[in-house]
């Protein structure tokens with residue numbers, strides 16, 4: 001009989017980051033939800049897709065918490081629009097972006113055997129995965145924040161998901177940009193309308209999580 005991995009506390013998860021190098025933490029406050037949502041996937045092999053990896057913080061959570069999971073990480077490592085705007089205005093931000101990919105590589109080095117890194121714009125990468133008939137049990141969508149980008153990431157991810165697969169969408173309620181179309185929500189809402197009846201909502205908060213029927 002397959003045995004489940006030992007339970008994980010928030011204190012355990014915090015230790016996964018010891019000795020690693022990060023500037024940002026947009027991620028840890030989601031861990032209580034992720035511990036709960038991802039628990040059913042812990043004791044079995046799974047394929048997971050991550051769109052938007054940055055310094056590797058979310059990837060490290062998924063790789064540690066799901067010991068039999070293989071992770072495909074899609075990122076240009078060039079930052080989103082807001083990071084590129086910041087880099088154009090501030091030399092320290094530009095330096096951070098310059099070093100982003102090597103920081104990701106170093107942070108996740110212990111898991112390199114379970115990671116497929118795809119350095120490309122997400123639409124291009126997702127089309128490639130579709131053409132290769134790849135399928136995923138789990139997806140985390142945390143790439144570009146503009147409505148059209150999030151819509152494209154969701155719409156191109158959906159056909160890759162198996163039935164019962166779980167898609168977590170970050171930043172649903174992020175509303176930092178004055179033009180609503182520069183925020184994720186209109187893109188996510190349009191995507192959800194396009195797949196009505198095909199999913200079950202399992203988390204409706206700052207992040208959304210939907211299970212494919």
Ligand SMILES: C[S@@+](CC[C@H](N)C(=O)[O-])C[C@H]1O[C@@H](n2cnc3c(N)ncnc32)[C@H](O)[C@@H]1O
Pocket residue numbers: 026027051052053054055056057058059074075076077078079080081120121122123142143144145149
């Ligand atoms: C918010 S960060 C991801 C944070 C990460 N998931 C975490 O929790 O630490 C967004 C990432 O998406 C990437 N990104 C933005 N637009 C993209 C696009 N169109 N294609 C691929 N990657 C993109 C950026 O380079 C950046 O690393």
